[in-house]
Amino acid sequence: MKVEYNERVSLGQIDIRTDMVEKEVTILHLTDSHLLEVDDREEELDFLYAIQRKWKDIENVEAMSSRLHFNNLLQLGHEKEVGCTVMTGDVVDFPSLAxxxxxxxxxxxxxxxxxxxxxxxxxxxxxxxxNDSTRKDYYPRFFDFTYGNPAYQMVNVNGIKLIAIDNSNYQISEEQLHFFQEQLQDGLPCLLFMHIPLYIPSLATEVVQTWKAPIMMAAPGWDVKTQQLWKVRDADPSTIQFYHLVTGKEHDQLLGIFCGHVHFPHQDPFRPNRYQFITTPCFRGGYRIIRILPW
Ligand SMILES: [Fe+2]
Known part of the structure; x- marks a missing residue:
């Protein structure tokens, strides 16, 4: 199987050329817009205003700028006639109704x-x-955006499977693992989208420098205190199995992994000649155009 990557940084674009596809497919990847909309339907309004102020002070981000970036980038996708727009989490900074x-x-x-x-x-x-219980409580607010299943979804665009899995608690559940295994059965080319990047040694240095913690999925190197602070438990057996499945040699057709979470762009091989891409956050105007091209 032939796969070649060509990053076109000035265009915010990655071209993946492969003999696995016959038709070109263009996808828009957006992540971490951290939208900050609030209104008086919220019980803890003062608290949410304080969060808005924090974003302004630390990142110079205001509700309006996040909103503008988000809509401008959706418009960009429209102009480029993308076959799919994929958002990998922290789209909203909190699940307010607004x-x-x-x-x-x-x-x-x-x-x-x-x-x-x-x-x-x-x-x-x-x-x-x-914690997982809060996530479960708030899942219903996302049913409209996730085909009724925030835990995992797949769309097939011209024979390329785009697979999204919620690993926002740093874990892959048994059910998610089973879903992913099933998706790989037919051998079709696929891309995987998750919020939290997979641990890759070449990525770890910058993550730890920036966040003072190895905030990646299945990452070693946590100290007990930091791990408690971030509320990240050791990788579950299903998370470890998923990690081995993705990084192993068996499934050539996984052409790329796309994530956010750490708020800086990066690309690293998760196995020989297969890359994980982290995209600049949308709150800074970041995005990635992914083009899958025939060989
Ligand atoms: Fe984020």
């Missing part, structure tokens, strides 16, 4: 399908406990 209304309205304007997988922010108000 945020979800905004996302719903924006996505309604799309002319092609989209995928939305969740990040560690989407389902969580910062005054709550960050």
């Amino acid at each position: 945020n979800l209304d905004f996302v719903k309205k924006s996505l309604q304007s799309l002319a092609s399908p989209y995928l939305y997988t969740l990040g560690n922010h989407d389902w969580y108000y910062p005054y709550m406990e960050w």
Whole structure:
């Protein structure tokens, strides 16, 4: 099987050329817009205003700028006639009703399908406990964007499978693993989209420098205190199995992994000649155009 990557940085674009496809497919990857819309339907309004101020002070990001970036990039996808728009989490900074209304309205304007997988922010108000139970409680708010299943989805665009899996708790469940294994059965070319990047040694240095913690999936090197602070448990057996499945030699057809979470762009091989791409956050105007091209 032939696969060749050509990153065109100035265009925010990655071209993946392969003999596995016959038709060109273009995809827009967006991540980490951290939308900050609030209104008086929220119980803890002052708390949410304080979060808005924090974003302004630390990142110079305002609700309006996040909103503009998000809609401008959807428009860019429209102009480029993308076959799918894929959002890999932290689309909203918290699941406020105003945020979800905004996302719903924006996505309604799309002319092609989209995928939305969740990040560690989407389902969580910062005054709550960050845990699997909170995620479960808030999943229903995302049913409209996820074909009724925020845990995993797949869309097939011209014979290329785009697979989205919610790993926002740093884990892959048994059910998600089973779903992914099933998706690989037919051997069709596929791309995997998740919020949290897979641990790759060449990525770890910059992640730890930036975040003072190895905030990647299945990462070694946590110290106990930092791990408790981030509420990240050791990788579950199903997460480890998923990690081996993805990084092993068996499934050539996985052409790329696309993530966000760490808020800087990067690309690293997760196995020989297969790359994981982290995209610049949308709140800074970042995006990635993915073109899959016939050989
Ligand atoms: Fe984020």
